[in-house]
Amino acid sequence: MKQGLRTFFLRHETILLLILVAEWCYFNSVGRHFGSLDNSFDIVRHSVEIGLLAVVMTPIILTGGIDLSVGSLLGLCAIVFGKLWRDAGWSVGSAAMGTVVLGALAGGLNATLITWLRLPPLIVTLGTYSLFRGVAEAVTQGVDTFTNFPASFLFIGQERWLGIPAQAPFFLLVAGVVWLLVHRTTWGRSWRAIGFSPEGARYAGIPVGRRLATVYVMAGIVAALAAIIYTARLGQAKADAGSGYELFAITAVVLGGTSIFGGTGSVHGTLLGVAAIAVLNNGLVHARQPREVGGMLTGLLLILTMAASVLPKMLAKARPTGHATGRNTQSQTNA
Amino acid sequence: MIKRNFRELSVAVALGLLLAFLAVAAPAFYQPQPLLSLLAREAPALVVACGMALVIISRQIDISVGSQFAVCGVSSGLLVAAHWPVALVFPLAILMGAALGAVNGLLVAGLRLPSIVVTLATMVTWREGLRWLRQGQFVNLPDGGQWFGMAQTTGQITLVVAAVLLLVLLAWGMKNLAVGRQVYAVGSDAEAARLAGIRPPLVTMGTFVFIGALAGLAAMMNLAQSPQVDPKSGMGLELKVIAAVVVGGVAISGGRGNLWGVFAGFLLLACISPALTHLHIQAYWEKAIQGGIILLAVVADGLRSRRSNRTGGGAP
Amino acid sequence: MNRFVPLLLMAGLLFAAGCSKAPETAAPAGPASTGGSGKKLTLGFMPKSKGNAYFISCKQGADEAAKELGVELLFDGPTDPDPAKQNEIVENWITQGVDAIAVACENKDGISTALRKAKQKGIKIVTFDSDAATDAREFFVNQATPEGIGYALMDEAARLTGEAGDFAIITASLTAANMNEWRKHIDARLAAKYPKMKLVTVRPCDDMKDKAQSEATALLSAYPNLKLIMAICSPAVPGAAEAVKQAGKTGTVKVIGLGLPNENRRYVKEGVTQSVILWKTVDLGYLTIQATYAVAKGELKAGATTFKAGRLGAMEIQGDNILLGKPFVFNKDNIDQFDF
Structure with a gap:
């Protein structure tokens, strides 16, 4: 039992949960209104878009891939949504459908290049990162902004529904679906398998190409959904929407304990990661600390949580084996 | 020869075509003074790209270079503004960059944390720390320090020559020195390298310290070109140099590529923006074109390896 | 045991939330007290x-x-x-x-x-x-007003170039909302009052001085007839000025823009930058x-x-x-x- 307790405390999610609790307690004692329900809902509303991207980034990173293009795609989708609604005269509903289709196609482009040509995801999505943002800027010439959306549409970004922020159900739905896929289906297991070893997965009979393609298409669809929610929350769509969101999303996923090399990780870890960052950034405003500190602390947090989950293992391994052989086993497991 | 260096050659051919097209469509591009200025402006980034090539060949990545560049630039700017002699600040900037690189190196090689995450964290930390301390204020340097005291043209030539010389030396060293081979060995298979008597953590540490030092050097090369230091400088530098390295044929999975390809890839990407200006094309499509070129380069590579896989029957 | 620990943590969370209530009641502040003397x-x-x-x-x-x-x-x-x-x-x-x-x-x-x-x-x-x-x-x-800024910039540009010739704009980014607003008024003023002047191009500099310097360098050689560079984000003014100075075109290509005195002092004194427009x-x-x-x-x-x-x-x-x-x-x- 003692062993069980120890592994529990060494688990990434636990460390993160403790950090979250510590953050909460600290900000609660410093900021008078931090603990209020209004503020908690604010935190939720402000982190839905990044949360969506982070959740859907989790299976990608589980397969050992990465998607740098989600932030740019969010911008492109926001523009296309605005264009379909305002210039093409579509209703909000059909414009949203059209945007989701575009998201799926854009994700499909990433997927094709990555699976069919077997190109490294980092490079492919670095290219589409520029491409998607560039097309968004070119289409609007940077100037065009879409506003004056109907109130019924703005509702999902700004109002409450049954007492909770109206965008929360969308987020819960996506998070729930992705969680089930990752943790309760053979798909999730094959994503992990691919993350551990794509060749091994192939020999085990997993259709690696198709499984990989799904995660990128899924990311495209969810990025489109995030774009719609973003537009509803701000009441406007512009070509610079979502700049830099990919880094926030990746940070949250990694902070949540998913290995950047693939194979291990969890969706609930990612949710904790999103929460830790969101609470930190919100809390610092209540604690009246400069915003730059938030960025620095996020960076430090990232290194500390990773080090915290790696160090004990390294120490544990170094101790029993002692001298020469100790280093061998260690580097073999890490290779 | 052609088959082995197909990627490097195709990038060089693309660059050649672009330059030839410019010679016909916009000969003004080749006026000596503006061209020299343009090259001098790009010299610092080329230096960083050389370091990035090494890091990527050793199967790591460093996205904190832009922030290292800014931190080194602003701190050495402050020292110069406090009338420290440039001859002293210069090595200090390089040392400082090396120290920042060592932080990455310790975390990556020592704790075996993934480099992309470590450098993501240090990128944010350095950048935000700098913003916090400087609040966006420029550092105004004293008069007369520009070009390290040389005449402008001499200074620009020195910078360009220094950057190219560094690249040539590295290209030679990577091929002919044992250290260079070790970088390739670690990048293609760390375990095999270890069995062959190389110490991979040491090599990794070395490449991170090296790219940090180069970021410090680049910061000084940038500092020489203007009498002010903008604390925002270096934002996006990491993406620029990673793109150049990758377009130049260095495999992101490590162990493959060379600096000549990086040189060609870097020039190709660096030429696009001024080329569009010279062709009088509006800026709206620039980002899309940059992205398109990156994709095109890797797609061409992917198609080729697909075909050779099918015909040659190589490993799946 | 494993299941027990999260419960403990949750309890801690609730306790912490409870703690916060105390100071809240002690200081019944908030928006309600607006205007309280x-x-x-x-x-x-x-x-x-x-x-x-x-x-x-x-x-x-x-x-x-x-x-x-x-x-x-x-x-x-x-x-x-x-x-x-x-x-x-x-x-x-x-x-x-x-x-x-x-x-x-x-x-x-x-x-x-x-x-x-x-x-x-x-x-x-x-x-x-x-x-x-x-x-x-x-x-x-x-x-x-955006109109006031746009007109002031355009009028100053016209004054310096004798109301004729090519000029270029360097902006922060193609999407910067306020700069796009200024550009709209610059364009309007240009069309209405200065038919002999021509805006040749608009280049973004990502709000960075280094990039502005590179962009201006390219502009100077790409548009040999350029009479003036208008930098409408503050880092671009010294960036453009340095490029003009290095190209040896001090005085032939004028530089104006929106910026802070301290960042531009040396160029204004050297005569590279003609005027910087800003409020106090x-x-x-x-x-x-x-x-x-x-x-x-x-x-x-x-x-x-x-x-x-x-x-x-x-x-x-x-x-x-x-x-x-x-x-x-x-x-x-x-x-x-x-x-x-």
């Missing part, structure tokens, strides 16, 4: 982005006013200009129960929704530097906080025609715009009088 007012002051020298000098004036008036000033903004982040900070301040908010809007439509929400909760809103939708705020501290940023911050305070106290109401702003004296109000005065042109003769 004895209590120190809390004002939020938000720039478009932090780490921007322009807004830092605004803050200098704001701090001065806050000290005079004895109010607490919260200074916060996104690290990079981002309408979504501005929104979040406003909403954060609503929950914190600040008494009034002064904000420089990155993007009119992006922030107005959040500001209206604040207004509904009784928080007074004043905008400065760049306005929100008019129904989302009480007053706009107007240092210069410290006064802008000072006036904004004075006005925000008066609105929060209920001393300044819609319909007023003048407003007495501390050391600045009586300021004119047109409609719901409090006027700071015309944009100021810094040149060789007067730049040494200013240090910001």
Whole structure:
């Protein structure tokens, strides 16, 4: 039992949960209104878009891939949504459908290049990162902004529904679906398998190409959904929407304990990661600390949580084996 | 020869075509003074790209270079503004960059944390720390320090020559020195390298310290070109140099590529923006074109390896 | 045991949440106490982005006013200009129960929704530097309208080039909302008054001096007939000037723009940059906080025609715009009088 307790405390999610609790307690004692329900809902509303991207980034990173293009795609989708609604005269509903289709196609482009040509995801999505943002800027010439959306549409970004922020159900739905896929289906297991070893997965009979393609298409669809929610929350769509969101999303996923090399990780870890960052950034405003500190602390947090989950293992391994052989086993497991 | 260096050659051919097209469509591009200025402006980034090539060949990545560049630039700017002699600040900037690189190196090689995450964290930390301390204020340097005291043209030539010389030396060293081979060995298979008597953590540490030092050097090369230091400088530098390295044929999975390809890839990407200006094309499509070129380069590579896989029957 | 630990943690969380209730009851503050005579007012002051020298000098004036008036000033903004982040900070301040908010809007439509929400909760809103939708705020501290800035830049450019010739614009990014607004008025003025001048291109510099220098270098060789570079974001002015100087075109290619005196002093003195247009940023911050305070106290109401702003004296109000005065042109003769 003692062993069980120890592994529990060494688990990434636990460390993160403790950090979250510590953050909460600290900000609660410093900021008078931090603990209020209004503020908690604010935190939720402000982190839905990044949360969506982070959740859907989790299976990608589980397969050992990465998607740098989600932030740019969010911008492109926001523009296309605005264009379909305002210039093409579509209703909000059909414009949203059209945007989701575009998201799926854009994700499909990433997927094709990555699976069919077997190109490294980092490079492919670095290219589409520029491409998607560039097309968004070119289409609007940077100037065009879409506003004056109907109130019924703005509702999902700004109002409450049954007492909770109206965008929360969308987020819960996506998070729930992705969680089930990752943790309760053979798909999730094959994503992990691919993350551990794509060749091994192939020999085990997993259709690696198709499984990989799904995660990128899924990311495209969810990025489109995030774009719609973003537009509803701000009441406007512009070509610079979502700049830099990919880094926030990746940070949250990694902070949540998913290995950047693939194979291990969890969706609930990612949710904790999103929460830790969101609470930190919100809390610092209540604690009246400069915003730059938030960025620095996020960076430090990232290194500390990773080090915290790696160090004990390294120490544990170094101790029993002692001298020469100790280093061998260690580097073999890490290779 | 052609088959082995197909990627490097195709990038060089693309660059050649672009330059030839410019010679016909916009000969003004080749006026000596503006061209020299343009090259001098790009010299610092080329230096960083050389370091990035090494890091990527050793199967790591460093996205904190832009922030290292800014931190080194602003701190050495402050020292110069406090009338420290440039001859002293210069090595200090390089040392400082090396120290920042060592932080990455310790975390990556020592704790075996993934480099992309470590450098993501240090990128944010350095950048935000700098913003916090400087609040966006420029550092105004004293008069007369520009070009390290040389005449402008001499200074620009020195910078360009220094950057190219560094690249040539590295290209030679990577091929002919044992250290260079070790970088390739670690990048293609760390375990095999270890069995062959190389110490991979040491090599990794070395490449991170090296790219940090180069970021410090680049910061000084940038500092020489203007009498002010903008604390925002270096934002996006990491993406620029990673793109150049990758377009130049260095495999992101490590162990493959060379600096000549990086040189060609870097020039190709660096030429696009001024080329569009010279062709009088509006800026709206620039980002899309940059992205398109990156994709095109890797797609061409992917198609080729697909075909050779099918015909040659190589490993799946 | 494993299942027990999360429960413990949850209990800790609840306990922590409970702790926070105590101070809340001890100090029953919040937006309700707006205008209360004895209590120190809390004002939020938000720039478009932090780490921007322009807004830092605004803050200098704001701090001065806050000290005079004895109010607490919260200074916060996104690290990079981002309408979504501005929104979040406003909403954060609503929950914190600040008494009034002064904000420089990155993007009119992006922030107005959040500001209206604040207004509904009784928080007074004043905008400065760049306005929100008019129904989302009480007053706009107007240092210069986009029209005023656009016209001033274009007129200055025409004056320097003798109303004829090519010129180019360097902007922060193609999507920067306020710069696009200025460009609209520059274009309008150009079309209406200066038929012999031609805007050849607009280049973005990512709001970085180094990039502006590279862009200007390329512009100078690509457009040999260029008469003038107009830099409409502050880092671009010294960047363009350095490029012109290095190209040996000092005087033949003029440089004008919007920027801070300290960043441009050396180029103005050397005659590379002809004029830098800006308002007195410290006064802008000072006036904004004075006005925000008066609105929060209920001393300044819609319909007023003048407003007495501390050391600045009586300021004119047109409609719901409090006027700071015309944009100021810094040149060789007067730049040494200013240090910001």
